[in-house]
Amino acid sequence: MKVKDLDTPSLIINRDIMMDNIQFMQSFADKHNVALRPHTKTHKMPALAKLQVEAGAKGITVAKVGEAEVMAENGLNDIFIANQVVGEIKLNRIKKLAETIDISFGVDNIEQIEVIEKVFSDSDKPAQVLIEIEVGENRSGVIEEHDYIELVKYILNCSHVNLKGIFSHDGNTYKAKDVEHCRELYNYAQTRTLHFARLAEDLGCKLETVSIGSTPPFMFGFDVMAGVTELRVGTYILMDVSQGNAIGTYDRCAATVLTTVISKPTSERVITDVGAKGLTMQSRSEGICATTGVGTLKHYDQVHISQMYDEHAIIYNEKFRNEVKIGDKVEVIPNHICPVCNLYDVAYLVSGDEVVETVPVLARGKLQ
Structure with a gap:
């Protein structure tokens, strides 16, 4: 046709441009020796997520439990839900997914952990969680150090919740005045995220994952600071105006x-x-x-x-x-x-x- x-x-997608975009970002991640975990809420298509994994991505990111379920049904087996998952209904769905795939999800408060501990109390695997750090977007995520320290301590005392890492989203870079301002916002986000990683280490918790991401800084080729382990980027595969x-x-x-x-x-x-x-x-x-x-x-x-x-x-x-x-x-x-x-x-x-x-x-x- x-x-x-x-x-x-x-909705039409130029395959050649898309494949070049996939390789562009994978090469960037490889150059900086960090994992790439693309955010598939951009396209919502398991077929495209598989192309990203085949190109070298460690796993994928999604925004909702329903997206994770669809991706898992279609062969994606390493999924992070970059969102606070709240409520027993959703947590039970994650517990079911955890029986067959590697799945982790976001948290930013003790009330949330209390319910997770309860839901996963009869699971063979602990819940794998990452704490979100607020880095300037003024959305969700931990802001104050003392709240973060209390949250880390609480998780470390849980029997059915494992603190896998931390993550942040510098979505405020979209509003940067110019390229240098974008770099400034991005570097602040990295520095703040790494600071919170060190706070966890001071509490005796070595984090497996320190994840950052938004598209603009990586399209500009900004450096990735030592200590960051993973990039979560979404829009790069298709781009937009x-x-x-x-x-x-x-x-x-x-x-x-x-x-x-x-x-x-x-x-x-x-x-x-x-x-x-x-x-x-x-x-x-x-x-x-x-x-x-x-x-x-x-x-x-x-x-x-x-x-x-x-x-x-x-x-x-x-x-x-x-x-x-x-x-x-x-x-x-x-x-x-x-x-x-x-x-x-x-x-x-x-x-x-x-x-x-x-x-x-x-x-x-x-x-x-």
Whole structure:
């Protein structure tokens, strides 16, 4: 099948660019002698996760227990859930997964550990946990040293919980003012994470894993500090407008949404058949990853989607309007690829003008 023969909207992935992205990040990790554990919430496809592992990744990262279950069902056997898993329902599902695969997950408070200890009390294996360290994103994770020390001590006294390591996410690098500011934020995140690793060592706990990650610093090739053992990077495999803006090119953007021009009601307005239900309304308003509009047209200079409704993309550009005809199919590079993949049942891998493979998005909708 030719790409032009696909119905729309469709999620398409340039296989050649994607494979180059996979090798690029794996080579970066190998160069710095650290493990790569890609975050598969970006694509939610076991088939792509396997390509990352085959290229050398140690294992994979997911965001939710449901994603872990899908990945495990499809042959991925070393999984980290980079999130606080709370509640007996989810913990029992993890305990079941632990019978057949290596699985670990995030924690950041003693209340959470109390329930984990209870749930895993009848398990042959202790729960494998990593403490999240807050490093500037202002999201989840331990902030104060005394809280961290108390948490480490509490885990060390548990019979059914093992402290495997710590992890952090420097998501604030997306809002860096420029490349040097990005480096500054990233280095602070590394330094802070390593400081907390040393605090654990002072308590007699040598951590197996010290994990860091967000895409921008590694696309810039920033150094990895001694003591870091693992990189968790997600968006790099497909990239998007925000990441392309950070590095100054869309050449690494592998994923696009194919959409059809369905109306040209004015001299400058164009309507296509993908809206928020196929592209999301997400945008970034500041920093190196700032975006214009809610999607960028590939192969057209500075043409952006101005606004979206549920099923319609609205583009205001007279030159573009005069270049396209009703029925033409165009490609949109999403501002943020991660939520877009979650909107499709399948992705089409393409090479040139040919569709070479249809890949099911098996972890789509696995939010629990």
